[in-house]
Amino acid sequence: MSLQIKDLHAKIPDREILKGLTLTIEPGKVHAIMGPNGSGKSTLSKVLCGHEDYEVTGGEVTMDGQNLLELSVDARARAGLFLAFQYPHEIPGVTNANFIRAAKKARLPEGEDIDAIAFYRQLYARMDQLEMDRSFTSRSVNEGFSGGEKKRNEILQLMMLEPRYAVLDETDSGLDIDALKICARGVNAMRSEDRGFLVITHYQRLLDYIKPDIVHVMMEGRIVMTGGPELALELEAKGYDWIQPEALAAAA
Amino acid sequence: MSERQEHLDEAASIADIKIDSVGDFTFPERNKFDSGYGLSEKTIDYICDVKGDPDWIREFRKKALKVFDEKPMPTHWATKDLENIKFDEFRYYLSDGQKPKKSWDDVPEDVKKTFDRLGIPEQERKFLAGVEAQYDSEAAYSNIKAAVSEQGVIFVNSTEGLHKHPEIFKKWFGKVIPTGDNKFSALNSAVFSGGSFIYVPPGVKVKHPLQAYFRINSEQFGQFERTLIIADEGSEVMYMEGCTAPKFDTATLHSAVVELVALKGAKIQYVTVQNWSSNVFNLVTKRGIAMEDAVVKWIDCNIGSRLTMKYPGVVMKGERARGEVISIALANNGQHQDTGAKMVHAANNTTSNVISKSISIGQGRSTYRGLVHIPKHLKGCKNNTECDALLINSNSRTDTYPAISVRGNDHATQHEASVSQVSAEQIFYLMQRGLSEAEAMSLSVNGFINDLAKEFPMEYSVELKRLIDLEMEGSVG
Ligand SMILES: Nc1ncnc2c1ncn2[C@@H]1O[C@H](COP(=O)(O)OP(=O)(O)OP(=O)(O)O)[C@@H](O)[C@H]1O
Numbered sequence: 229m230s231l232q233i234k235d236l237h238a239k240i241p242d243r244e245i246l247k248g249l250t251l252t253i254e255p256g257k258v259h260a261i262m263g264p265n266g267s268g269k270s271t272l273s274k275v276l277c278g279h280e281d282y283e284v285t286g287g288e289v290t291m292d293g294q295n296l297l298e299l300s301v302d303a304r305a306r307a308g309l310f311l312a313f314q315y316p317h318e319i320p321g322v323t324n325a326n327f328i329r330a331a332k333k334a335r336l337p338e339g340e341d342i343d344a345i346a347f348y349r350q351l352y353a354r355m356d357q358l359e360m361d362r363s364f365t366s367r368s369v370n371e372g373f374s375g376g377e378k379k380r381n382e383i384l385q386l387m388m389l390e391p392r393y394a395v396l397d398e399t400d401s402g403l404d405i406d407a408l409k410i411c412a413r414g415v416n417a418m419r420s421e422d423r424g425f426l427v428i429t430h431y432q433r434l435l436d437y438i439k440p441d442i443v444h445v446m447m448e449g450r451i452v453m454t455g456g457p458e459l460a461l462e463l464e465a466k467g468y469d470w471i472q473p474e475a476l477a478a479a480a
Numbered sequence: 481m482s483e484r485q486e487h488l489d490e491a492a493s494i495a496d497i498k499i500d501s502v503g504d505f506t507f508p509e510r511n512k513f514d515s516g517y518g519l520s521e522k523t524i525d526y527i528c529d530v531k532g533d534p535d536w537i538r539e540f541r542k543k544a545l546k547v548f549d550e551k552p553m554p555t556h557w558a559t560k561d562l563e564n565i566k567f568d569e570f571r572y573y574l575s576d577g578q579k580p581k582k583s584w585d586d587v588p589e590d591v592k593k594t595f596d597r598l599g600i601p602e603q604e605r606k607f608l609a610g611v612e613a614q615y616d617s618e619a620a621y622s623n624i625k626a627a628v629s630e631q632g633v634i635f636v637n638s639t640e641g642l643h644k645h646p647e648i649f650k651k652w653f654g655k656v657i658p659t660g661d662n663k664f665s666a667l668n669s670a671v672f673s674g675g676s677f678i679y680v681p682p683g684v685k686v687k688h689p690l691q692a693y694f695r696i697n698s699e700q701f702g703q704f705e706r707t708l709i710i711a712d713e714g715s716e717v718m719y720m721e722g723c724t725a726p727k728f729d730t731a732t733l734h735s736a737v738v739e740l741v742a743l744k745g746a747k748i749q750y751v752t753v754q755n756w757s758s759n760v761f762n763l764v765t766k767r768g769i770a771m772e773d774a775v776v777k778w779i780d781c782n783i784g785s786r787l788t789m790k791y792p793g794v795v796m797k798g799e800r801a802r803g804e805v806i807s808i809a810l811a812n813n814g815q816h817q818d819t820g821a822k823m824v825h826a827a828n829n830t831t832s833n834v835i836s837k838s839i840s841i842g843q844g845r846s847t848y849r850g851l852v853h854i855p856k857h858l859k860g861c862k863n864n865t866e867c868d869a870l871l872i873n874s875n876s877r878t879d880t881y882p883a884i885s886v887r888g889n890d891h892a893t894q895h896e897a898s899v900s901q902v903s904a905e906q907i908f909y910l911m912q913r914g915l916s917e918a919e920a921m922s923l924s925v926n927g928f929i930n931d932l933a934k935e936f937p938m939e940y941s942v943e944l945k946r947l948i949d950l951e952m953e954g955s956v957g
């Protein structure tokens with residue numbers, strides 16, 4: 229049981245971006261990925277989710293034994309994969325509550341509907357945990373939200389949809405210190421033996437609040453180094469330059 | 481929005497609301513009447529004989545026929561597709577006897593499925609599918625009818641209206657929309673049958689919306705409906721026409737005329753939700769007159785049809801009168817929605833508001849035509865026009881033809897138009913949350929019309945949402 233990525237290659241029409249990426253995320257574990265701008269971190273998250281911009285040209289991805297690559301975007305999501313976007317989209321006219329309810333409903337068997345009272349009870353409880361004002365239920369999804377509010381809203385969705393594996397793409401960017409703590413608290417509340425996380429970040433600071441079990445360094449479309457939480461501290465202190473010569477050669 | 485309101489909204493949109501009221505209208509026994517194919521004076525004599533129309537109506541119809549014959553098709557501005565209407569191949573009046581007899585087994589599977597998804601009660605399905613011609617009565621409607629007639633409200637079909645209430649009928653009939661307004665209003669004037677006649681006495685505020693749907697018979701939903709609503713001074717009424725269930729009709733030409741008269745201080749709201757099958761030409765003329773301090777509001781949703789041409793209008797004849805058009809049009813593959821609004825300011829300090837949203841899917845085409853007229857000698861008039869188009873894929877087409885003629889400078893007018901796409905990134909975002917492509921699309925479309933959908937009575941807006949779900953389901957993958 230795990231999210232297994234083996235030798236994954238993916239390209240946009242004119243260029244390969246993921247160049248043989250291998251990574252296994254076990255339930256119960258938090259993996260962090262750090263890496264320079266443009267190294268392919270967001271691309272990895274979108275390829276996992278089945279974004280049509282990217283063509284997978286090699287390798288395999290399985291989620292708890294199921295071949296993820298042959299599933300549609302929505303089927304992957306319903307199978308338990310969640311992505312907290314680096315840049316969450318705005319959806320005019322659709323209220324946050326209706327959106328989340330529709331997403332939950334999509335996970336039920338055809339013809340079944342969710343219990344409205346129970347839904348709201350859960351929604352309000354989660355929003356309280358994230359210190360979100362109730363007015364966010366009736367506002368259009370992400371429309372007019374500040375950068376930080378959007379990120380918080382992604383975590384709210386994560387908490388409501390209770391995925392098996394969650395990828396968080398730079399959830400910390402745009403968050404002020406207090407908001408960062410609050411979001412981290414939300415994520416930590418969701419940590420459990422049967423849920424795996426992949427946290428993409430540039431800064432050690434997030435990892436102070438969401439303590440990773442394993443830290444990876446991604447460069448030029450590959451994982452080039454893996455270590456414990458101390459690796460993040462080292463990266464924070466030294467940057468990426470020191471890794472380049474030996475590790476890149478080794479990963480290639 | 482308050483928490484309580486939020487709950488109510490939620491409850492409303494999830495509640496399995498059905499069109500669960502039916503009418504008490506029973507269709508009169510008729511012999512088999514047939515006016516034959518095509519249109520001539522003979523056809524009109526025939527219709528008048530069958531309906532027992534008075535002489536002035538016979539004259540009115542015959543004059544209208546001449547106008548119809550003389551008027552060219554408006555293809556100099558409208559689509560050439562109009563030329564494909566073969567006027568000689570229609571029957572212009574059918575009594576029950578000639579209605580094609582169908583059985584439930586003949587109704588296509590996908591149609592049955594649609595009824596199912598919309599939650600239409602069994603008995604109504606048969607009517608809507610053209611299997612049955614009428615409904616049985618039901619207490620719910622009788623109560624409304626009793627309540628309104630107690631208040632002196634007249635609510636009958638147009639034939640009964642002109643026969644039994646000639647003094648009111650004659651005064652306004654054909655006055656808001658003259659026969660020669662356009663080729664199709666002339667056609668309707670020649671062969672009209674069905675539609676409603678409503679008179680609301682002074683000061684009476686009708687609590688319940690009056691629904692044509694409650695009064696269904698085959699004539700009511702006829703091809704050439706004629707509706708006349710008169711709200712006397714200080715009265716208020718809401719009328720709802722059509723229903724969200726698709727009509728599966730063999731007739732492909734529909735040309736209705738609707739005239740509204742709101743006298744001093746009166747308010748009329750006219751709500752339409754129509755979902756035509758994609759072989760129908762739906763060529764409608766709708767207009768209201770608003771006297772001093774009166775309000776006429778058209779709330780209009782058009783889905784489907786091969787071609788819909790409909791530009792509800794308001795003539796603001798009295799000071800401080802207000803005209804509004806709120807419209808939603810959805811054109812799927814092979815369909816053309818040519819809709820808009822006409823606002824004619826004819827008194828000082830009159831206000832008009834037009835909000836139009838169109839959705840074009842696949843090869844579907846939406847056109848907005850607006851006319852706002854404010855003459856030079858008036859002062860203090862206001863118009864606000866907003867038209868937004870949503871394109872579901874790059875093949876869709878949308879055009880906007882606003883014609884705003886504002887003379888004089890003591891007026892405030894505002895015009896906004898926008899065209900947007902449902903972006904691939906938006907669909908990806910929604911699908912990443914587990915929604916299918918169709919669900920993602922319909923949520924996006926529902927979001928687009930959300931602020932207008934609230935203008936519809938609640939059960940209509942719930943139905944509207946379901947309808948859009950169905951349309952999107954059919955158009956994706
Ligand atoms: N759809 C796309 N079209 C064109 N180029 C793309 C696309 N997606 C990714 N790229 C390119 O691939 C590279 C990797 O992008 P990606 O967004 O995955 O980087 P990242 O590691 O997330 O960077 P950052 O830390 O800045 O978020 C970049 O050079 C980017 O411009």
Ligand SMILES: [Mg+2]
Binds near residue numbers: 269398
């Ligand atoms: Mg990124």
